[in-house]
Amino acid sequence: MKVIAVVSAKGGVGKTTLAANLASVLAKMGRRVVVVDLDPQNALRLHFGARLDSIDGLSRATLAGTSWRAAMFDGIDSVTVLPYGALTEDDSRRFEGLIEREPRWLGASLATLGLDRDDIVIVDTPPGSSVYARGALSVAHFALNVVLADAASYAAIPLMERMIDAYAAPRAGFVGTGYVVNQVDQSRQLAKDVLKVLRTMLGERLFPGVIHLDQGVPESLACDTTVLHYDPLSQATNDFRACGAWLMSRLDAFDTPAAASRSHA
DSSP: OEEEEEEOSSSSSOHHHHHHHHHHHHHHTTOOEEEEEOOTTOOGGGGGTOOTTOOOSHHHHHHHTOOGGGGOEEOGGGOEEEOOOOOOHHHHHHHHHHHHHOTTHHHHHHHTTOOOTTOEEEEEOOSSSOHHHHHHHTTOSEEEEEEESSHHHHHHHHHHHHHHHHHTTTSTTOOEEEEEEESBOTTSHHHHHHHHHHHHHHGGGBOSSOOBOOTHHHHHHHTTSOHHHHOTTSHHHHHHHHHHHHHHHHHHGGGSHHHHHHHTO
């Protein structure tokens, strides 16, 4: 399996929405996709039609010592969804303590799902530094950093770079970092200026397109689905498709023998 950790240094960048829509895109491309919600907000499931009153998820299953499979469900495009679940404050502290004590917890848990080599796991994480983000980066093959075309996102990039360098980059299986600029309003000069700076700063690590600001994206969430289904002809849908193709090209490039030897050099 190939694990993609979706991360951000700051909140409000649309990270969870991007993770959900990319999962839908990759599944449409014929890949088996599992989305794992490691954010206590437990919002990823809402893009895939989960009931609002559902409390099941990986957190509750882990604390109860039961299989994750019982908490998984099939969403649109056959995306398999594993919610975070709902916990009390005391149980949240217990769960976070467990993750801190057992750094290999996430990798071991994913291994029990019996996924194939080409299957994709997308792990959504809370913004900033957290036990969840560190755990996701510790098993990721690729880190996808979501930013906005604003000064705050630009200033926060070094924070996430340090986390990636500490928890992901030292592993032989880690193939790299990519950046996606989300919710871009290109009618605003500041957005254009920040985009120019980001392209110079990040080079090939930056998705060459952007995800445009599109009203269909929040509307699709209100309808418990992804924008690919809500408005398949929208600008954002085209953007997500292009981003998914770019993401897979980055991952699949490391399947060649030459790339594999480089990653272990």
